[in-house]
Every structure is written in structure tokens, then in C-alpha cells.
Amino acid sequence: MSDTNHRRKPPRVGDAPLFRRTLIGIVLVLGALLILAPLVIIGVEAFSQGWQTYVATLDHPDTRHAIMMTVVTALIAVPVNTAFGIAAAWSITKFDFPGKRLLLVVIEIPFSVSPIVAGVAYLFVYGLQGIFGPLLDAYDVKILFALPGIVLASMFVTAPFVARELIPLMQAQGRDLEEAATSLGASGWRTFVAVTLPNVKWALLYGVVLCNARVMGEFGAVSIVSGNIRGQTNTLPLHIELLYHDYQAAGAFASASILALLAVFTIIAKVALERRGAGRRKALGTDAAPQGNRP
Amino acid sequence: MKRNVLPGLRLSLGVTLFYVGLIVLLPLAALAVKAASLGPAEYWSIVSSPRSVASYRVTVLAALAATVFNLFFGLALAWVLTRYRFPGRRLVDAMVDLPFALPTAVAGISLTALFSANGWFGSVLGQLGITVAYTPLGIMIAMCFTSLPFIVRTVQPVLEDLDPALEEAAQSLGGSDWTIFRKVILPLLSPALLAGTSLSFARSLGEFGAIIFIAGNQPMKTEITALLIFIRLEEYDYQAAAAIASVLLITAFVMLAITNWMQARALRYTVKG
Amino acid sequence: MKIRLDNVIKTFDTFRAVHGVSLEIESGELVALLGPSGSGKTTILRMVAGLEYADGGHIYFGDQDATDIPVRDRGVGFVFQHYALFPHMTVAENIGFGMSVSKVKRSKAEIAARVAQLLKLVRLEGLGDRFPGQISGGQRQRVALARALAVDPKVLLLDEPFGALDANVRHDLRRWLREIHQELGITTIFVTHDQEEALDLADRVVILKEGRIVQQGTPQAVCRDPKDAFVLKFLGDANRLTGEVRGGRAMAGGAEVAAPGVADGPAEIFARPRDLDWSLQGPGVSATVTRVLDRPGERRVIASAASGEVLEFDVEPEREIAAGEAGFVTLRRAKVFALS
Numbered sequence: 001m002s003d004t005n006h007r008r009k010p011p012r013v014g015d016a017p018l019f020r021r022t023l024i025g026i027v028l029v030l031g032a033l034l035i036l037a038p039l040v041i042i043g044v045e046a047f048s049q050g051w052q053t054y055v056a057t058l059d060h061p062d063t064r065h066a067i068m069m070t071v072v073t074a075l076i077a078v079p080v081n082t083a084f085g086i087a088a089a090w091s092i093t094k095f096d097f098p099g100k101r102l103l104l105v106v107i108e109i110p111f112s113v114s115p116i117v118a119g120v121a122y123l124f125v126y127g128l129q130g131i132f133g134p135l136l137d138a139y140d141v142k143i144l145f146a147l148p149g150i151v152l153a154s155m156f157v158t159a160p161f162v163a164r165e166l167i168p169l170m171q172a173q174g175r176d177l178e179e180a181a182t183s184l185g186a187s188g189w190r191t192f193v194a195v196t197l198p199n200v201k202w203a204l205l206y207g208v209v210l211c212n213a214r215v216m217g218e219f220g221a222v223s224i225v226s227g228n229i230r231g232q233t234n235t236l237p238l239h240i241e242l243l244y245h246d247y248q249a250a251g252a253f254a255s256a257s258i259l260a261l262l263a264v265f266t267i268i269a270k271v272a273l274e275r276r277g278a279g280r281r282k283a284l285g286t287d288a289a290p291q292g293n294r295p
Numbered sequence: 296m297k298r299n300v301l302p303g304l305r306l307s308l309g310v311t312l313f314y315v316g317l318i319v320l321l322p323l324a325a326l327a328v329k330a331a332s333l334g335p336a337e338y339w340s341i342v343s344s345p346r347s348v349a350s351y352r353v354t355v356l357a358a359l360a361a362t363v364f365n366l367f368f369g370l371a372l373a374w375v376l377t378r379y380r381f382p383g384r385r386l387v388d389a390m391v392d393l394p395f396a397l398p399t400a401v402a403g404i405s406l407t408a409l410f411s412a413n414g415w416f417g418s419v420l421g422q423l424g425i426t427v428a429y430t431p432l433g434i435m436i437a438m439c440f441t442s443l444p445f446i447v448r449t450v451q452p453v454l455e456d457l458d459p460a461l462e463e464a465a466q467s468l469g470g471s472d473w474t475i476f477r478k479v480i481l482p483l484l485s486p487a488l489l490a491g492t493s494l495s496f497a498r499s500l501g502e503f504g505a506i507i508f509i510a511g512n513q514p515m516k517t518e519i520t521a522l523l524i525f526i527r528l529e530e531y532d533y534q535a536a537a538a539i540a541s542v543l544l545i546t547a548f549v550m551l552a553i554t555n556w557m558q559a560r561a562l563r564y565t566v567k568g
Numbered sequence: 569m570k571i572r573l574d575n576v577i578k579t580f581d582t583f584r585a586v587h588g589v590s591l592e593i594e595s596g597e598l599v600a601l602l603g604p605s606g607s608g609k610t611t612i613l614r615m616v617a618g619l620e621y622a623d624g625g626h627i628y629f630g631d632q633d634a635t636d637i638p639v640r641d642r643g644v645g646f647v648f649q650h651y652a653l654f655p656h657m658t659v660a661e662n663i664g665f666g667m668s669v670s671k672v673k674r675s676k677a678e679i680a681a682r683v684a685q686l687l688k689l690v691r692l693e694g695l696g697d698r699f700p701g702q703i704s705g706g707q708r709q710r711v712a713l714a715r716a717l718a719v720d721p722k723v724l725l726l727d728e729p730f731g732a733l734d735a736n737v738r739h740d741l742r743r744w745l746r747e748i749h750q751e752l753g754i755t756t757i758f759v760t761h762d763q764e765e766a767l768d769l770a771d772r773v774v775i776l777k778e779g780r781i782v783q784q785g786t787p788q789a790v791c792r793d794p795k796d797a798f799v800l801k802f803l804g805d806a807n808r809l810t811g812e813v814r815g816g817r818a819m820a821g822g823a824e825v826a827a828p829g830v831a832d833g834p835a836e837i838f839a840r841p842r843d844l845d846w847s848l849q850g851p852g853v854s855a856t857v858t859r860v861l862d863r864p865g866e867r868r869v870i871a872s873a874a875s876g877e878v879l880e881f882d883v884e885p886e887r888e889i890a891a892g893e894a895g896f897v898t899l900r901r902a903k904v905f906a907l908s
Contacts, residue, residue: 013466037416087308088311112551114500179619184718186665191302259398266396
């Protein structure tokens, strides 16, 4: 009981020192094995054949092309998804219209659908076997097995990311501020930019960061719609698979280390934004509760 | 149409519906149409073929095992992170999100490297006679990794917001720690636990990237359903791919309905009178 | 600016919140919309502002039909119940917002000068650089008022302006709002459910019930001559007795009081606690004292009448009276309504 007495507070449930230490110990060991080790081994494997191999892999034209494809995909998909997220949040939280609850469910669908299913679904829209395939082919428009297909599939899997961060927050903030701005004579655009946006900016950025991480890392859906053409339609995750199956493990891990770095930066950004009150994880059913800063 | 005071409904709702229609609903509808065009007999023969059924079996069993493991580990993690203060707690808290942030393909190759016969863990486990890589156990571990954050992140906020007075009341009535946990805390956590569990299970059923590297992908043994779809596509058997994908899609919708229902149940507790 | 509502109707889904309300507010008048929750008072205020659109009827600002003018162009100053101050802007930026988005372009210096003037008006000099989260509730209320006044509104609208404040702050702000109104002479409508606030502050009180106007008039008029039992009870505590009117006199269990102009027959008799008295001899309503509550200015007596009614009345602090005492409640004055 000694360490609880320091705090001069009676022990809460589970505060018995032996239980506490054992549980922390188990959790830390399992966490290190299951979460930390996979991150560490990327670095170890990436440099297993020395600096030269590492640098050579990253400098290879195919790798550079894959990085470029990934960045271009993100540069298109993330802003479009952000615009969609803002539009969805504005319409859902500032107005009442029939079918609103259904729309909310539909927006979240991509979270529940396997990326493979998403990829196959896109095949049946734009592929030769799909609805628009023959028409697109007749006009020689390439969507599948090209950048547009990769972007579209990435948009599908990340469609809810921004909207999901904005909707609960804007719901909690209500309509008073916008009504006040409008009653003072501000236009709709001015109201959004001067009043709504400053109050949701961290949540917006939070959604954008998570959306970007997912777009850059998407594998399943993209592997179906990209066609996996080396040096042409490979994104970084696909390039990793290619190298790995070519028995170039060190090269695969070298490429993976870039995405692992992205993951670490994403987590750092996430923690930083959470300190500013974004993405406060809400208890189930308390979405409408006012937002506060995390202690 | 009712007139609105704030501007922009038509524009914002128009953009939203167009985007949702084009990006989300159109492809899913195309998939459903393709699967439906098969005819019942043909559809049934594809989705009930021995190889398909074997893939469901592997996927569902591994997902169940992974979810049960995560239920305990996730709850323990959430508990430790909210109830105890220890050095490195914030770091652990941040690391819980790694499986979400790390691309699945990256997770796949690093788990494979760890658990392969000469890997850090694989060599130790091998001496104990346990093979992980290229067995269903490997599939389970990949699923554990990718779906762990769901349970932690749904339980954690509920645990944080738990009113200490409830515990204090139970203590004042003479309950032991274990009794209080079982009879007071666990029932309050259970809606969140169930919701997190169903999210975790749904994610495991659809996972692809993290699994295919470690699974071995032997038909009838370690071939998951998502991979079978991929293989059918590579064989240009689009009908079979559509049919099996529709099975995953229906499962996803069922899981979505269950999750929503559980959240609605969880809401019952939080309704203020 | 004179405001006129002509048969205004508002329906939410299937619920009719406002049933054909007609109302005229003179230029420079200070009017209170008073009613319990669900009486439609806030909806009426929001329709005048343009924050809701009427489903029927018209709203005139002067001679202009303002019914369809959007809130942005209507030229009203609206003070929200919870102030709706922009949390990311300083007090000065909040007050200056309306001027900075206005179609009439003003220089920064012009806006700053006007903001300084308004800060002085609402007695918040020196707080312009604070954020809304850094000032007290009463100060926020005054910022909200200054922000609404900054656009030189044709009419000032306040939704439960003091609802979120402590009792003593509320009291001071009430006096102060009255002073500001006197100084600026701007047509003002405010909504409240607190009858004391309405009577203290307004030139005219409009009492609402279930989306309809029940009575309107000066505080004196509505207090002295409430139109029906609802208005009477809403304006303050009252004891109710049932009795009978005969020839302009109302009688209830031995007590008797003037009831001019009330038709003969069964009637309900309402009397404020100060309008009852206690005597040991009759005539009066036979009753037994159950409790005596001591208050700074008087003693409140609770007595139960032989007929079962509980009566509450006030007596002088010196008066000796104790629980268990039997006697008679007499009526000094009362308001009598015929029971239909």
C-alpha cells in the first residue's frame, strides 16, 4: 500500500501494487512484441546489407517512380476527400433534411468494406467487364491500370476520414455561431471561412493527416486496380510487394522504411493535434457532448 | 422545400451526394449487379465450392481467435493506459495507433520477418515446436496486429469517463475489487467492448495486405477469402471473383448492422433522464 | 423603426409553434415577450430576426415587408441566449466583425474607433484584447450586446438575455440594459420566461401561451387587470378558492370580496399572499395554520382551509402566530373569474 499512500488517496479498484505491476508488465511486454518489434525490424532489415544497398534501392528509378506515384495519388485524393468531408459535414450539421441518418451510414460504409472488395467493385465499373469499360475503351480513356483508377480506389477507402472528424465536432458546436455571423451581415462563404473553419481547423487537419496516411499506405484496393506495372502504375506499397517476391528483402524493407517513417510522423502529428483538442476520442453515444481539451 | 437561414445546403448536399454516389455507391452497386447476373445455381456453386468454404473457415476462425485475444489484450491495454501512471505511458498510448498508421503491406513483411523460421520470434518458437509463418497461426497474428486499436480505442474513452463515484459507492458497500470489476465496471464497459469487438472482427475478415505475406497462401489450408478473390481475378474468372466478393460485402453489411445496433444499445445507458 | 407582425404562423414538422400572432411594436419601444417554455416566444423573436422564416403572415419593418428578407440583409441586432461569441476572436474582433463583413467598407481605424466607443458604452474598456473564454458571464453578455449594436441595427432582439447569469449579476444588468435603451432609443424586443424581469424592464409586456398572445399591455395594466387565470398565475404566486358570485360580490366559505362586473354563478377567486389576512374571529375562510416561515420582510403563513385548500399568505413580522392555531382567512382584495 506504500505507493498509494504517497498520493493520500484511497486505492481504487485494481490499485493493489502487485496486481498493478503485473498487469503493466504483461501489457508492456506484449506491446513490445506485437507493436514495437514490427517497427524495429523494418529498420534492422532495411540496413541488413549496409548503407549502400539501402541508398541504391531508394535511388533506383522504379523506387523513385513508385514514390512519385504515391505522392501524386495523395496530392489528388486527399484534397478531393477533404472538400467532400467539409461539404458533407456542412450539409449534415447545419441543416435538417430527410434521409440524414441514412447518409451518415452510407458515408461510413468504406470503413466496413474490405479493400479487396472495393478494388473488385471498381473493376466492374471501369474495367472491360464493367459498366463503363467498353465505352471508355472505345474512346481510349484509361482509368483502370492507370493513375485515375488508383486515385479512385484510394478515394473509396478513405472517403469517411475527414467527414468523420468534422461531423461530431460541428454537431456539438451547433448553429449559433453561424447564425450570429449571418445576422451581423456575413455572407455564407465569409461565415464559413471566418467563423466555422477557425473552430474546426485542428479536427480538419487531424482528418487530413489520417486520410493521407491511409492513401499513401493503401495496398489491397490499389493492387487490384493498378495492374502492377513496374515503373508505371506501382505505388510504394505495391513496389514493396514486388521487391519482396523478387527475393530482394533488403530492398523491400528499405522501401518500407519510408512508409514506416510516414507512420511515425502520422502518429506524432496525431498526438500533437489531440493536445489541441482534435480527435478527442468520444465515449460511445456522447458525440453531442461539448468538446474540451484533453487533460 | 423549406427555406433555410444558413446558406449552402444545395451546394454542400449536392457535392456530398454526388461524391458518395460516384465513389461509394456506384462501385458497390456494380459489384452487386455483376454477382446477381450469375443466376442462383451458378452463384451457389461458386460460393459453396470446397475451396471457397475452406477460405471462409480459415478467415473466420483466425478472425475469431484474433478478436478473442484482442478482447483481453485490448481491455488490459485500455485499463493500464487510463488507470495507472507509469513512465512511458504516453508513448505506449501513442504506439497503440501504429497498426492503423503503418501500411498493411509493411506490417505484413515485418511480421513475416519476425515470425519466419530464422526470424527473431520464429527461431525461438521453432525450438518450442511452434510454427507461425505460413500457418493459420500467422494469419491470426497478422489479424491481431491490424485490429488491436479498435478495442483499445473504443473502451478507453468509456473507462476515462467512468464516474469514480460508482466505484466508491461499491467500495462503501463492501465489494471486493474483483466483485466491483465484474458487477459494476464490466457491465458499464460491455457496450463499448462489444462494439470494439465487432469492429475488430469485421476488420479481420476483410484484411488482406498484412496477411498474404505471412499466410503461405496454400489453397484449402491457409488461403483467406480476400486472397481467393484476388486469385480468381488473376485467372480472369471475374464471375467467381464477383460472387465471392459479394459474400464478403454481405458479411460486412451484416457486421455494420450489428455494430450500429450495439451502439444504439450503448446509447441507452447514456440517455439522460 | 416600427415593427408589425401580421397573423404570423410557424410550424415545425407537425407541431404548430406560433398560431397567427399579430403584434405592433412602436419605434423606440422596449417590449418583452413573456411566456412559459413552449409558448412560441423565441420562435417569434427568431422570425423577426429572420433566423426562421414564417410559414404564413407578414412581418413589416416600418412600411417595408421584411418577411422574406434574409437575416443577413435584415439589419437586426440579435443577442443569443448563450451569446454565441466567436471563441477564436478577441472581444474587439467580435464587436468589429459585423462592420468588417459589411457591404459598407470601413477603414481599420474607423472600425477600431467604433469598437472603442462600444466598449465604453458597455463599460468594458481595456478588455478588447481578451478572448471570450477569459471573461465572466456578465461581461460576455455585454460583449454580445455591443456586437449586436455595432451594425447599427434597426431593431435589437435579445433571446433570454439574462438566463445564463447569477441572480445578482442579472439584477445589475437589467438596470443597465434599461439605461442603454434610454440612451440609444432603439426599438428592442426581448424574450424571457421570468415575469419579474419582464415587468422590471419592459415598456410593454406581451404574454404568450401555446403560440398565441393572451394579453399585452404596460406592466401596470397586466398586473392590475390580468385577463384570465393563466396570466394571473403566471405573473406571480396566487391562492385559488372556488366560490360563488351574487350581485357583484364573490363569496367563498365565509369570506366575501368585491367582484364588479362578474356574472352571477360559480367562480374562481384568486388572491396574492399579501391580499389575505388572518383573524381569530370570523367571518372568513375557516382554516388551521400548518406552518409559519420567517422571512426578512414578513412572515409567510401556510394554512389549510376546512374545505381542503392550502392557502399561503404574508403577515407583518411582529405578528404572533403559530402552527396549530385555528382561525379565519379574510380577503382584502381578489380577482374573480366566472367559472364557465
